[in-house]
Amino acid sequence: MKKNPSVELKLPVLKNMELVATNTSEVVSKHMDLSEEKSAEISMALIEACINAFEHSETKEDIYIHFIISDENLTIKVIDKGVGFDSSAIKLPNIEDKVGTQERKRGWGLMLIKELMDSVDFESDHTGTTLTMVKKKTDNE
């Protein structure tokens, strides 16, 4: 069986390193002939996934990103070696709860990733988190 081609990145936890990931995703999206809209959605979701990995994993260790290319879709895995989290315990934000209240204004990353990608999955424990997100090449698959 033919192995799907993949691109792998290792990012240090440094300011704005998420843009290295988006540069790569743009090249991969172009290679796959994805629309500009889909490419931009992937980049935006990837920015948020990287920020989550950088900030919430509480790790100084490098973040790994795997882009797995198939005929039907692009699968992206963002892997950190941080403290892990329980995604079911995270409440999706609502702007009405944030404007004019004492509630923290941040916390949009997971919601944006879910809205912008076709599927999102997490595997997380105390040794780290792997976020897997998929963008279909076409909308009717």
Next chain:
Amino acid sequence: MSKIIETNLINNVVVIKTEGYLNNDLGEEIEKITKKYIETGNKVFLINLKDSKIVNSIGASILIEIIEQLQDIDGELVLCELAPIIEKTFKIMGLTKYCSVYGTQDEAIKGLA
């Protein structure tokens, strides 16, 4: 990498034009300049994001803080020239319920007149 490239007062509207990644740093720059203009009595702010094609949710969250500050003084935040993905991101967050979005700066200035 990202900065405010222009700030103008046009018809009592403070127009802030940015360049580059709308992240934490640029968001804080915008907030700082907004506060400065609020202190001198200005209430209506237009952010022109024509040259900012990429955003993150931290930068966008700072816009929520600016909206709150403007609500306190019956002011208004308006956005223009958003890249499609930025507009989509702001819509998902619900940010566009709290600030109008215009295609161009001229349309925004006319709309605010």
